[in-house]
Amino acid sequence: MKPLLRHTLRSAADSKAQVFIIILTVAVVTAMVFASFSISDIFYNLNMTENDRVAQGADMLLGSNGSAGELFSRARVDSVLGKNPDEIVRAEYFLKFTTVMKTGSGTKTVLLEATDLNDYIAAHNLKYVDFRENKSGVIPVIVGYTFAQNANLKAGDYVEVYIPSFDRYVKMYVMYIAADEGIFKSAANINILADFSAVGDYGMVSAVYITFKDPSLFTRYEEAFGEVLPAVSCSEGNNYSDVKEIVFSNTLLFAIGLVFIVATMGMILLTSYMIIARKRTREMVVFKAAGASPAMTALIMLFEVALYAIAGSAIGLALGRFGMQLTVNSMIPHARDLITYGFWKFAVSLIISVVVTIAASLAPVIAVSKKTIRELNSDSPRNAKAPKPVPFAIVTVVAAGSLAATTFLSGIWVALLSIIDIALIIVWISLAAPIVLKGVTALLRKIKPSGGFGLGTLTPNRNKAMRTITTLSAVIVAFSFVVVQIVGLVKYAVTPFTSRYRADAVISVASNVSDEQRFKLINSLYADGIEEVGFMTSVDFVLPKGRMDLTSAEKYFTLYGVDSYWMLEHCAPNLGEGTKERWEKAQNPLVLSEDMMIRFGYSVGDTVTYYPEPDQHKDDAITFTIVGVDYTITRYDRVGYVKYDALKDMAGWLDIFADFKEGADGSAALLGLIKAVEAQNLERSFVLTFEEWTDAESTGLQGILGILGIIQYAMIAVGIIGLINVSVVTVYDRKSEFRLYRLSGLSQNGYLAFAASEGLAMSAAGAVIGFAVCTAFTALLPVFVGIVDKYLYFPPVTALSAYITLAGSLVFALCWAAIAAAQRRGQAVAYNERFLT
Known part of the structure; x- marks a missing residue:
């Protein structure tokens, strides 16, 4: 055991950069896995605590x-x-x-x-x-x-x-x-x-x-x-069944994102251990010469991998445990006991990290252990084979079919098929890389076919390592997008409903008021410091027959009656273009949420007829004309907005929003509102700051949103680590090749042009492939968001996919350029790329 440990530590000392990348990646992902279990706790306990605090069993x-x-x-x-x-x-x-x-x-x-x-x-x-x-x-x-x-x-x-x-x-x-x-x-x-x-x-x-x-x-x-x-x-x-349904939906969606995180981790670890395995080649030759079998050689290398995995997992568990506690204490201080840290969370997180790390290292380990001493001593590189369009076409059809099949599923079946989708997408990217690289380099060669730049456009097509790096960069870009987007969908499910509103103060009148009383009240509110006021009421209506949701038995949705377009904008801040003109022209205008529009297949200009809740109102149906869409997204979006006069005979309350003038004393303005309301002697009326009015619902949920945001940034960090890693892998792998070009007469400027064209080719190819995968997965987002009972439209090309693709390409290109510049005076080293298979 001591000699084995000594050799392992020597290997770690020889590959400090790669060992650091491995341990860092394992630590970050382990912390994210551990945090995901804690997020599930928050979803459950936040809902169950509120339901069971009075019920108590x-x-x-x-x-x-x-x-x-x-x-x-x-x-x-x-x-x-x-x-x-x-x-x-x-x-x-x-x-x-x-x-x-x-x-x-x-x-x-x-x-x-x-x-x-x-x-x-x-x-x-x-x-x-x-x-x-x-x-x-x-x-x-x-x-x-x-x-x-x-x-x-x-x-x-x-x-x-x-x-x-x-x-x-x-x-x-x-x-x-x-x-x-x-x-x-x-x-x-x-x-x-x-x-x-x-x-x-x-x-x-x-x-x-x-x-x-x-x-x-x-x-x-x-x-x-x-x-x-x-x-x-x-x-x-305690409404356990309802709570369980909510938690299952949110956790299932989060689990799908977790699968993509683990897959990204595996790809990063694969590239990292390739370098370590290559550096241990001479050591493995000694072991084989001493009689070690391929299995023993593999076990020696896997021992090293397991050591890194355990070290990274231990750091990750510590980060996850204390980081989660610190985050909860700062973001949800009133609910610190919502999370429990059971032993099973540590054990499962550790097992997942160790298993994935070992699985990711199997390819380079097997590549080394199965070779003979002669093959290990051989220094002949393996050139890349020509692209194979037939397998690429077959995998494309199968992957497209799998993604299409996913759109027809729901619930747990979406999660299960997503695992197959991930495997097919990775295979598709690996087959697409040589084809796209060939096209990109052909275009670059037209820019400058000679010199170092032209030479750089030739190497990607013959160099198998560069194809592998292109594949990995595309996977990292695409999967980072998917994870960030899925966590964003979870955030939609917990965004407080009241986050859609905007105001400085709210006057609630919880009793029926006559037109005259309402008129007097509104006029009295225009005191010093008040810029504008508007009011609304609401009535529940029966959901129409049509494309109903699959997870809820609700029968009603809510229509809010607003007195002005100013008030509409304070309730629905994300309105489509042309809504104001149509609102003012239509006799009975209706603005519906995007969820309602998609759920029932409506279009702007449609005429719809709704019936009020029969238990509360006996009025006849009301017909509206849809004049706009509210694109605001919160946890509950079965809402619409109409003019106040359409509902005033059915409603029994008012919420009045007030905006303060710019630079006005908020406390003085609020006091003026209180005096004005009390002077009207209306039953059940009171004045609150906007924060106080929304606080009851937003408390706790805003903290969850903050935690989910941290996980999104953590995934971006993992992606950046991966892109830096693949850049370092390629440079390590090709030091000798770079040195040969210099010895052949390539100038420093020519060398930099050579490196620039290679980096540009790989980053562009990775961006094209990654963006294609992002676009394909965008088609699945309506299915994913359906898990949390929402209907949303996602354009084929989203701003997030464009941002992540461009950012990923830029990070890779900059890393490539920086490392190439640092290595241009490097010494020749042993060169062998046969393990980048």
Whole structure:
């Protein structure tokens, strides 16, 4: 073992650059694999924590887990549960609604959760961080620790909370500040726990969490509640099935990207170990002369590979573990415990990295171990064979068929066939490289057929190493594009819906107002510092029959009524050209999201008829003319925008957006809005900063977006490492050849021209092939994004594919030029390219 280790360390010392590339690549990719497992944790825990923080293992949820649920009678629920009380472990009743809290420092959106507070405290072990005895007789409430920090609250403080049932602000006393556990373990951190008496105990609730002695009773009670409360939804206590579906979709899409990352890693490691294997040729001759069999020789070299793999994996696991924790702490500080670092994550990440590293090195290892001593000592290079159009045509047809077949699949089948697609694309690129190189060099030779530049246009067609390098550079460019694009699709799935809006302040009016009241309110808002205001409302409509999604059972979509084109632009910032003119001319204009347009095959100019949600409205259908497309992409895009007058008779609320004048004092302008709204004496109306209005949904999701962005940049870094590596591989492989050209009389300028033409030929060929593959995979993007239940249009040529192709070609060309310039005075070395097979 000691001699083997000594020889391995000597090999590492002789190939420092390549060993560094191998360990760096393995480390970065291992960290990305480890991070991908953590991303899955975030997807699951962020959704499940919010759903289970109140349910806490309950078997059934009657009503809604959120704040927009239908109110229903508690007595009717009791009438069902009271028939067989011995079958029920517990039933917890809640009345939830989103409202506004006033503190000494401003206003804040909150989720008020009212329950039988004394019973809840007795049944759940709440851990308190701070407590102040309530001697004032004011209604007591409990808030979470993070909530208190964000609102600058401490136990003993008074707050005012708007209670819709009273139509006024009610003074409350912060009696307890609880640890962020149980019901207060929320990513949003906006919930307040109070007793029913705080909101008026009228016997109405919006959610009931029921735990059975036997979970199999779920179906029977679901039927019973369906008879008594037919309009109230009944589901799992923590919505586990829905959460599992969301996590599976997001994780599956991410896993497809991970396969491309691993494939790119394998190609980079292959080129790196080629150099090391070549440098160990003389050493292997000694081992073979001493009687080592091909298998023993292979094991000696694989031991070295395994050593590098373990070293790189160890570094990568450390980077992934501490890097992920650091990233989560900085981007999602309120949800640090969303990620667990189980042993299986370390083990699986290590196994994947080691297996891929060893697999990637098998080709050069076998190439060395199977040769005889005479063949290893031979220094005759192997020239490249002429391009073979027939195999290329066959593989092209098969690859195109596989990609086409992928477009007809969905879910897990897309992921499985993507593995086959990757293998076929790599084979196709390797066959396309000599053909494209031949065409590119022919064009370059027309520019300058003589001298060093002309000589450089001849070598790629006879040099097998250069074909291999062209293949690898094309693979790296193409797969980098695919991974960055797929991670981008995952980002679409978690982009907050409210990210589409723009404003400085929002006035919410959660009650019906007359035209006169609305007119007075809007006019009163144009105070000092206010540039413009606009308002909107919304109504749910029945989804039309047509191309429905495959993963959701939703029946409705939302139409927003806006009062002006200014407001439309603040709700849909990415509108198509000509939308404004068509909006102003049409009698009943409609702007639909890109998702809706593609999902149902609409075109601008179509006339559509929609029916409002029957449970809420009995109005007749409304006919609209589609005048534009909203290209904004968020996690939920089944939306459209119409003029306010089309919906005003059905809607019951308003959201008013206000923009401050440039240079205006934001605090003063906000205070002016608050005074103006309070002066109107409207029920259930309040003013919030835009950030406060959007914070409830965006909290947590923005952190995930940041983490996904880091993974995109990490993939770009892997691609750059790969391009630098293939450049270094070629220079190492051809030092002697470069020296021979110099000895034959090629001047320094001629040598640089020679290197420039070669680099230009390879980078151009790699760019052409890589761009072709990028374009082919662009056709699959609608299939990939369909995994997360979205419909989007991708042009055949995207800006991202162009950017990555150009950037990849530029990086390769610059590396090639820089290394060639550094090597122009190099000494002759042993030259042998027979291992670049």
